[in-house]
Amino acid sequence: MALQENQAKILILATEDCAYPGANAVGQAHMSYPENTYVLRVRAPVMFPEHFYLDCFKKGIYGIIIMSCGVECPYEGAYQALAARVDKVYAMMREEGLDPRRLRLTGVCTVCTKAFVKEVNQMNQLISELGPPGAESKKAA
Amino acid sequence: MADDNKDKKATSEQKVGVYVCHCGGNISDHVAVEEVCKNAEKIPGVVKVQNDVFMCSDPGQELIMEDIKNGTVDRVVVASCAPDLHSSTFRNAIQRAGGNPYIYEHANIREQVSWVHHGDQATNKATRLVAAAAAKARELQPLEPFKVDAKRHVTVIGGGIAGLKSALDLARKGLDVALIDKSPFLGGWTAKWDRAFPTDDPVSELVTALAGEVLNSEKITVYTCSRITAFEGFIGNFKLTLTQAPPESDAYEDEIKRLSDSGKGFGEFVPLAGICPAGIPETTTTHDIETGAIVLATGFLPYAPRYGEYRYGESKEVITLPELIRIMAENRQKGVGDTLEINDRKIRSVAMIHCVGSRQIPGIHEPDAKGNLNEYCSRTCCSATLHAASMIRNNHPKTRVFDFYRDIRTYGRGQEELYEEASDSKVVFFRFEADAPPEVTRNTGSGDFPLNIKVKDTLTFDEELEMPVDLVVLAVGMEPGNISDLVEMMKLPVGVDGFLQEVHPKLRPVEIAQSGVLLAGTCQAPFDMGETCSAASGAAAKASAILGKGYVELDPFVAEVDLNKCLGTGTCVNACIVEGALSLVEMDVDGEKVKRAQVNPALCTGCGACVAVCPENAINVKGWTLKQYEDMVDMIVSDRILPSQTA
Numbered sequence: 127m128a129l130q131e132n133q134a135k136i137l138i139l140a141t142e143d144c145a146y147p148g149a150n151a152v153g154q155a156h157m158s159y160p161e162n163t164y165v166l167r168v169r170a171p172v173m174f175p176e177h178f179y180l181d182c183f184k185k186g187i188y189g190i191i192i193m194s195c196g197v198e199c200p201y202e203g204a205y206q207a208l209a210a211r212v213d214k215v216y217a218m219m220r221e222e223g224l225d226p227r228r229l230r231l232t233g234v235c236t237v238c239t240k241a242f243v244k245e246v247n248q249m250n251q252l253i254s255e256l257g258p259p260g261a262e263s264k265k266a267a
Numbered sequence: 268m269a270d271d272n273k274d275k276k277a278t279s280e281q282k283v284g285v286y287v288c289h290c291g292g293n294i295s296d297h298v299a300v301e302e303v304c305k306n307a308e309k310i311p312g313v314v315k316v317q318n319d320v321f322m323c324s325d326p327g328q329e330l331i332m333e334d335i336k337n338g339t340v341d342r343v344v345v346a347s348c349a350p351d352l353h354s355s356t357f358r359n360a361i362q363r364a365g366g367n368p369y370i371y372e373h374a375n376i377r378e379q380v381s382w383v384h385h386g387d388q389a390t391n392k393a394t395r396l397v398a399a400a401a402a403k404a405r406e407l408q409p410l411e412p413f414k415v416d417a418k419r420h421v422t423v424i425g426g427g428i429a430g431l432k433s434a435l436d437l438a439r440k441g442l443d444v445a446l447i448d449k450s451p452f453l454g455g456w457t458a459k460w461d462r463a464f465p466t467d468d469p470v471s472e473l474v475t476a477l478a479g480e481v482l483n484s485e486k487i488t489v490y491t492c493s494r495i496t497a498f499e500g501f502i503g504n505f506k507l508t509l510t511q512a513p514p515e516s517d518a519y520e521d522e523i524k525r526l527s528d529s530g531k532g533f534g535e536f537v538p539l540a541g542i543c544p545a546g547i548p549e550t551t552t553t554h555d556i557e558t559g560a561i562v563l564a565t566g567f568l569p570y571a572p573r574y575g576e577y578r579y580g581e582s583k584e585v586i587t588l589p590e591l592i593r594i595m596a597e598n599r600q601k602g603v604g605d606t607l608e609i610n611d612r613k614i615r616s617v618a619m620i621h622c623v624g625s626r627q628i629p630g631i632h633e634p635d636a637k638g639n640l641n642e643y644c645s646r647t648c649c650s651a652t653l654h655a656a657s658m659i660r661n662n663h664p665k666t667r668v669f670d671f672y673r674d675i676r677t678y679g680r681g682q683e684e685l686y687e688e689a690s691d692s693k694v695v696f697f698r699f700e701a702d703a704p705p706e707v708t709r710n711t712g713s714g715d716f717p718l719n720i721k722v723k724d725t726l727t728f729d730e731e732l733e734m735p736v737d738l739v740v741l742a743v744g745m746e747p748g749n750i751s752d753l754v755e756m757m758k759l760p761v762g763v764d765g766f767l768q769e770v771h772p773k774l775r776p777v778e779i780a781q782s783g784v785l786l787a788g789t790c791q792a793p794f795d796m797g798e799t800c801s802a803a804s805g806a807a808a809k810a811s812a813i814l815g816k817g818y819v820e821l822d823p824f825v826a827e828v829d830l831n832k833c834l835g836t837g838t839c840v841n842a843c844i845v846e847g848a849l850s851l852v853e854m855d856v857d858g859e860k861v862k863r864a865q866v867n868p869a870l871c872t873g874c875g876a877c878v879a880v881c882p883e884n885a886i887n888v889k890g891w892t893l894k895q896y897e898d899m900v901d902m903i904v905s906d907r908i909l910p911s912q913t914a
Contacts, residue, residue, distance in 0.1 A: 135903060143780065150349040153378030161384040161392045164399070164903045165375075167350070169824065169891055173875025178893065186904045200758065201874035203844035211879065237763055 134188040134253050136246065138165045139174070143200050145193030145234035145242070152239045159246045162188075170194075172204040172211070179215045179229055180222065183259040189228045189249045193242070196233025223263025225256055281405045284315040284340030285397055286331055288322035288347035290377055297381040299390040303346070306394040309908050312405045315340050323353050331357065332364035341366070342404040346374035346397045352774060367409035369823070369890060374400035391909055398908045402898035410889055412820035413868060417503030418559035419443065419817060421810045424495065424753070425564030427455020428796055429788030429803040431477040433562045436807035438486035442814060445556050446481065447490045447509060450519050453478045454541030455566055459589065461596040463796050464654040465681035471536045473796070478542045482534055489544050490554065498756045502783030503559045503819035512551040523547070538600075539593055559819075560783045560810040563759070563767060564803060565750045567789040570624025570641065570743040573633065577620060577741055578707045584717045585707065585739045588619075588652060595658065607663040609738065614666050617659065617738040618720045619652050620705055621672040625744030631702050643764050645744025645793040649676045652742040653689040660692035668694045669734065671705045671722055679795065697724045697732065710735045745793040757784065766792050777806040783819070785809050824890050825871035826878070828864045832885030835862040839877035839886050845870055849877055 140146040146167045152159065168174075171192045182190055192212065199205040209231065216226040230249060234241050256262050285307045289295035300318050307316045315334055319327040322345055334340045343366075345357050350373035358368035376393040384392060419442050423434045426448030434446045452458065454474040462469055481487050490509055497508035514523075522540035529537045536542050569589050572579035579585045586594075594609055607614040625645040627634075634640050649672070656668045670689070677686045690696070699705055705722040712719065716735030724732050747765035754761055760779055762768035767790050770778045777785050787806035788799035813819060826839075826849065835851060843849040848870040851862045864877075864886060875888045884893055902908070 137900065137903070147349075147351070147780075150351075150375070150378040153349070153382035156382050158383055158385075161380075161388040164392075164395065165379055166399070166896065166899060168896075169888065170874040170876070173878040173888065173891070173893065174896070175879040175893070178896070181897070182900055185900055187900065201844060201872055201876070204874045204876055207842065207844065207876055207879075236760060236768075 134162055134250075134258070135186070136163045136189045136191065136249050136253070137182055137187045138163055138191045138193055138246075139168050139171045140165050140193045140234070141171065141195050141199075142167050142169055144195035144236055145238075147236040148193070148234045148238045148242050151237055152242050155239050157239060157243055159243050160250050162250070163246055170199065170201050170204045170208070172201070172208040174211075176211060176215050176218055180218060180224075183219075183222075183224055183228065186259070188253040188256075188259060190230070191245050191249055192229070192231045193234040193245070194231065195235070224259055225262045227252055228256065228259065281312055281342045281407075282314040282340045283310070283312045283342040283344060283401045283404050284317070284331065284334050285310070285313050285344045285346065285401060286322050286327070287316070287318040287376075287397070288327070288345065289318065289320045290348060290381075291320065294347070294377050294381045294393075297385045297389050298376060298393045299387075302390050303376075303393050303397060306908055307397050307401070310398045310401045310902070312342075313401050322347050323356050328356070328360040331360050335361055335364035335366040341370060342407055343371045344374055344397060344400045344404050345371070346376045346393065346400070348377040349375050349379075352771060369410040370404070370407050372400045372404040372407060394909055395903050398902040398905065399899040402902045403895045406892060406895045406898060407890065410823040412823050414818045415503050415821055415869070417814050417817060417819045418505075418557050419814050420445070420556075420558045421560045421562060421807075421814065422447065422505070422507055422556060422558040423562040423564055423787075425455065425566055425787075425790070426450075426453040426478075426489070426491065427564060427566045427788070428457040428473065428477065429566065429790075429799045430455070430562070430564035431474075431481050432800045432803035433564055433787045433807040433810075434481055434487050435477060435484070436804050437562075437810060438481075438484045440807070440811040440815070442486065442811060444484075444487045445490060445509075445558065446487055447493045447495070449492070449494050450522070450541075451491050451514060451543050451547045452519070452522055452537075452541030453481070453489070453491070453544060454536075456569070457796060458536070458541030459539050459593070461592050461599075462654075462658070464650050465679070465685060467654075471538060474542060475536045478536075478544075479534075482542075482544055491544060492548050493554075495753060495756065496553070502813065502821070505558045505561060505783065507556045507558060507561075509554040509556060510551060511548050511554065513548055539596060559814040560785065561757075562785050562787050562803075562806045562810060563753070563790050564787040564806075565753065565790040566748050567745040567793065568748050570645075570746050572623060572741055572743060573635075577623065577705070577739060578709075578718070579741060582707075582709070582718060582739075584737065585741065587623075587741045587743045588648065588655060589743070591655060591740045595655070595662075599662075603662050605663055605665045607659055607666040607738075612737070614663075614737040616667040616669065616716070616734070616736045617740060618669045618671060618705070618707075618718075618734075618736045619656055619740045619742060621649060621652060621670070621675075621742045622701075623741040623743050624746070626673065626701070628701050639765065641744060641746065641764070643793070644676060646676065646678070647793055647795045648742040648744050650679070650682045650685050650795065652740075653677060653685040653694070655740075656689045656694045657685065657692050660689075660694060669720070669736065670694050670696045671720070672696065672698055673701060679797070696726065697722050698726045699723060700725060707739050745789060748790060750790070757781070759784070764792075766790065777802060777809055783813060823868075824873040824888055825868045826866045826873065826875070826886055827889050828866060829885045829887070830856065830863060832883045833863045834883060834885070835864070836882065837862070837864070838880045838882065839864050842876045842880040844874065844876050845872055848872070
């Protein structure tokens with residue numbers, strides 16, 4: 127089933143130094159990818175508290191991809207803090223019956239066009255299997 | 268508290284204007300702009316929606332400025348291309364109309380919508396991105412950029428023609444300059460050439476003119492045999508450590524020998540080496556430099572052919588164009604005969620092959636050891652080859668020249684003439700396809716020619732032609748210089764071709780993403796000497812414009828504490844990743860002495876590590892608050908703006 131624009135939305139938190147220009151490079155190359163993807167430009171994703179992610183799922187976001195600068199992060203130490211926080215979010219997601227794969231932390235550089243499209247396609251594949259957030263716990267029950 | 272309530276009330280009444288760009292047809296061919304505008308009228312807080320063929324054009328900007336001037340809107344959303352292209356255009360327009368430039372938000376509906384999606388879904392996505400941007404815009408507050416004192420000093424890295432030109436232009440503007448080169452010489456690759464096309468200037472004159480003035484300038488300090496070994500700071504206030512050391516054992520051996528053989532002194536031009544300003548250091552020393560801007564003039568490397576590529580390395584009769592140029596320059600000092608001579612061997616016929624190490628095609632050409640192919644055109648080698656071919660024909664009329672090319676790209680002013688001149692001087696041309704390059708073999712047939720060259724010539728409808736030659740010259744292209752140490756240390760952006768990447772080739776041609784660091788010349792792409800000097804002057808002009816005021820303005824996106832919410836828990840201070848950027852200080856609140864968080868805006872980098880940990884959300888990065896993101900997500904999932912049947 128093709129996922130439509132207004133249904134299974136994927137939120138992409140893209141760093142302004144790396145992944146956001148990377149997403150623009152995908153556009154400059156006129157590579158196509160599903161339109162259920164919403165890229166938000168962030169200075170550093172370390173700013174989001176755990177509840178931000180859980181709230182997004184509650185609001186109906188199917189999947190979140192944090193596209194960071196990885197170890198190239200211009201804010202020394204921010205990536206490590208982010209990675210530790212994402213681990214905490216995974217634990218909280220499990221407690222809430224959410225498949226932790228709905229949240230993905232990855233590095234996307236300014237020219238990583240193929241990586242960008244691959245991440246988007248993989249998340250789309252996953253959410254088409256899982257359905258809406260919370261559906262997985264119902265399936266398990 | 269009263270003020271706080273007033274602010275909140277103001278926030279709920281922000282008047283957002285939405286301006287949607289067609290970008291010619293770049294956006295409107297795939298996104299129904301009229302429909303986005305119609306939908307945008309339903310977005311909470313939006314009071315005005317307009318569209319234009321080009322929002323970045325003067326009439327487009329006028330639409331925004333009019334609405335700001337007459338008070339119709341006080342927050343602006345432009346839906347157009349990627350924000351790094353035109354944010355400053357629209358911010359400046361708002362400022363010219365008397366508004367604060369930070370009341371602006373961008374919706375990226377070109378790179379992230381119309382260029383990647385099509386049809387109704389593209390229009391719907393564009394609408395949602397506009398709605399999200401408007402939600403963020405409602406929470407934007409006017410901000411003031413920081414003014415930070417800037418050092419009126421520029422460091423130019425690289426003492427080739429680009430570095431010399433930049434340094435001179437900066438000094439003439441009254442700025443102090445440190446000019447650094449890793450070698451003992453000034454002049455770079457230019458000094459190792461002979462005569463520069465298309466004007467046929469001797470490079471000795473160019474380098475002597477530029478370096479002479481550099482060495483005489485009181486504003487310029489030259490450091491040769493030096494490398495940057497530490498880098499920190501930001502625009503206006505960089506701190507560099509230079510390490511000046513004797514060259515490694517065999518480095519610059521040829522140039523140093525040429526210097527001592529020439530009998531020339533320091534500051535004098537030595538052919539095929541350059542100008543050695545002050546000898547070679549015997550010990551290692553370090554220098555700390557405080558500088559306001561950095562110009563990268565680190566240059567290129569000529570492509571080094573693989574062993575066996577057109578028999579290079581296997582046959583001493585196969586050489587590169589730079590090697591030929593050096594030989595011809597040395598010959599001239601000895602006097603020239605009617606036949607070109609190399610090592611006392613008469614060259615009766617020479618084959619010149621274009622595009623060696625340039626325009627490489629995956630599947631046809633062999634990648635280098637790192638798996639890279641030079642897919643770009645090096646742009647300068649056609650003109651350089653034809654210039655050299657004419658020089659051979661004019662100086663040595665008994666030497667025949669055969670030119671093997673894929674395409675002739677003598678693209679600049681005065682350069683098409685080089686092609687005509689080569690044709691007129693009876694250079695014979697052959698054209699080959701990329702997948703059928705000329706074959707160079709040892710000549711086993713008649714005559715005493717050492718080499719044989721065979722080509723399928725498309726000019727004669729794929730006729731196979733073969734001829735014996737005395738010399739094969741490979742027109743090698745340009746490769747990025749080896750500056751991995753600087754790339755790593757300064758986090759420089761590198762393009763897919765390995766050259767340093769500017770922000771935008773037209774809008775910000777000599778700038779990189781890192782403010783205050785500028786590009787001059789062939790570190791950016793293959794340029795000829797004229798283009799290199801233009802880029803060098805561009806970088807110098809940009810650096811002078813940045814530092815001319817004596818201060819720089821930095822974006823005010825730093826953390827801010829809401830004292831109405833802060834309880835002084837100190838969690839933000841523990842989470843802060845920059846030493847000294849955030850601290851707990853004692854202050855008086857409602858007559859009580861309490862501890863509260865305080866930001867040092869000069870040190871805060873605005874990463875937001877503090878935002879995530881505050882239980883009260885009492886700290887946020889200005890212009891990028893958590894609430895803004897929450898509001899944006901609300902608009903992305905909302906079904907208020909788009910009718911539900913679009914689902």
